[in-house]
Amino acid sequence: MLHLRLLVPDGRTDEVVQAVERTVGTAHLAVVPGASRDPRGDLVMCDVAREACDGLLAELRALGIDETGSISVENIDLSLSKTADEAEEEAPGEGADAVLWEHLEEVTHEESSLSLTYLAFLALATMIAACGVVLDNAILIVGAMAVGPEFGPLAGICTALVQRAPLLAWRSLIALIAGFAVAMGLTTVFSLVMDGFGLFSRTMLAADRPNTSFIWNPDLFSLVVAALAGVAGMLSLTSAKSGALVGVAISVTTVPAAANAAVALGYGDFTQVWGSSGQLLLNLAGIIAAGTLTLLTQKALWATRRGRIRRTSGTGARS
Structure with a gap:
């Protein structure tokens, strides 16, 4: 209630x-x-x-x-x-x-704000992921995914497309683009600093990394996982089961892909830069497409019940 x-x-x-x-x-x-x-x-x-x-x-x-x-x-x-x-x-x-559409718009509007806190979390998540990709450490990758706040703007774009809210769409898109641009720029600087201290090296990036090589090798499974994550993420928001968002966060490789691209850019390895960028864009597109279709489906289903859910003559509120 x-x-x-x-x-x-x-x-x-x-x-x-x-x-x-x-x-x-x-x-x-x-x-x-x-x-x-x-x-x-x-x-x-x-x-x-x-x-x-x-x-x-x-x-x-x-x-x-x-x-x-x-x-x-x-x-x-x-x-x-x-x-x-x-x-x-x-x-x-x-x-x-x-689905409480008013609540969904308010939540996504708040989560898609381009604030210092949002930028800090995204940058920190990308730096953690950078350590994970260089060390080929899956635990660090999962931790970085959980920290990343990028699903807020993604959900905002989905909601804006369904509700025809251009202001929310632009706000979310700006937060998404600017957020990743700032996070990747800072992570590139971070990786060069780590290289200066001897903690990162070009050899480590170029070495076989069985646990994390998928990050810069996008394939059809990347799109499938992103689509499933988009559906799960929107369902978790609309059903008020926010705890499921953690599972969504660690199921897609947006932040790790951005991190790998940033580290590779610092070393001039453009093969991995393009591969990671492709992985990032593929995941973002898959989440947005699946999330939007999920909301459209929910809206259509509830529209068929509108006559029963709405007020009916002669029915009174209980005191």
């Missing part, structure tokens, strides 16, 4: 209450008259099944409550209520399958 807290301007409360009462899957409707000072009006609260929330949010936004008042959504970790259980049963579909 999700908890909605609405600040409703004077004169709009009846409209909002009616929208809530018509929504299948709502419970615990409460109105506190005059509780809101900014804007002046009432406080309306209710609980709603996750699978019914997107439709209710759409109607509340159509009423302009997000512009004249406020809409806040919180996750309920524990709800001991027979009424809430009945409301969830009445709402068509499963909560785990529901």
